[in-house]
Amino acid sequence: MPDFMGGLARGIEKSRGLVRKAVEGVAGDMVVSPKLAQQDGSKGRQGGGS
8 A cells, every 4th residue: 555655656756747737627617706795696586586
């Protein structure tokens, strides 16, 4: 088991740049833009009254 873990750790270290690029790409797509004005007024609009 220690041999497996050591090999896994070395593989991760060698692929660090590849993993970093992948994470940066995913993180760039996960931008959170809160829209408080819509949240505050959404309760009255859900019923379709206006």
